[in-house]
Amino acid sequence: MSNREKELTENLAEIKEEVAEAASRAGRKPGEVEVLAVSKLHPASDIEILYNAGHRLFGESYVQEALNKMEELSGLDVDWHFIGGLQSKKAKYVAGKFSAVHSVDSSKLAGLINKKAAALDVVQNILIQVNTAGEEQKSGVSEEQLPALIEEITGFENLKVIGLMALPPFFGDPEGARPYFARLRMLSEGMEKLFGIKLPELSMGMTGDFKVAIEEGSTMVRVGTKIFGRRPGY
Template sequence: MIKNNIKNIRQRILLATERCQRDPTEVSVLAVSKTKTTTDIKQAIAAGQDFFGENYIQEGVKKIQFLDNPSLTWHFIGSVQSNKIRLVAKYFDWCQSVNSVNCANRLNYQRISFQKPLNILIQININNEPTKSGVSLKELLVLAEHISQLPYLKLRGLMAIPALKETYCRQLKIYQKMSEAFQELQNVYTSVDTLSLGTSHDMEAAIIAGSTMVRIGSAIFGSRGQE
């Protein structure tokens, strides 16, 4: 099932990129593996999947340690709690949910002993929803400038989790705002190359707007748990 699901996701990406005349290789798939077993993850690996995203730090660390596979790339996509920052810095390759100077400083400090910088995406609260984490677009450039000065972090781009809208057109409009912010950031920082936007439910609109990474959980692993 997982193998076929990954094949279907790649087909959806192909069709979406054809609609907007993009190269399908510009869009990578992050398999959201939270609440999934290592058996599920191994099936995805066998189907060629090598990017995985975890929301819960202790669960993610256990999987990383158990699988012990250097060819895999692990993204932390959950809320970065202050008492778990050391684990994010130690075990993950990317952190997609940086939303403050303090968070960036602490990740940088904890990453000192590693040769490779931790790849960073700034989380944007595109609709300024009070229940969601992330910085506003007005705060973006200040935080990006700060991160760019930290030696053990590498600014790679933006991430957002916009609320699903009633229509495709409304969804696309929100995603285009993210794409514009991403392009502005690319004009300033040569390291910026990743816009993490879109899930199982709305990946087509995200890709057409310019997403370079879609976060796919249920469409790969099934509906057990939440994306």
């Protein structure tokens, strides 16, 4: 086993143990929370190492980089998720390529993905990104506009909303993010009741605050640095 293989497999095992412990403390089953290994800006070889160690769930943030990795790893059954900001002109490239797109925040973007999904005759799973803190510099639909967006998207035959995603403000203390995670969970529960739908996924929590996110109901934590180390160039 190479040094890199040892590093990555040990890091992943440690994260999964921490996730299981956080879930247990919250009275949840470890299997209720998945680890989305955020592999953006890391080579396909790193993904292959973790794949060979049994991990399948990977998140990418840049369309072209993700497509290149998909081609390079085409022989592997990787469960790809798109988690980055998505420009309208790139929307057509994600439909049918990812198990889920986490960053849908407008009817225009949803419509473009739906159009491509229809042409491919597939149903694309999506999560709606909510800007729970109302930060101007961040993507995400506002809480006030969320119901209208869900109502519109439910009219798209080739999209399926499976949950909500959020990027709370950064805090040195992970407890600072707790109210935003709790708010996203409440919004999800409210939308389920309002529309009579199931939104099983809550994509929230990253390297610095995933334990708090799990305590507040996250079903998928997005962890990059603590698995892969610092991104090249950072």
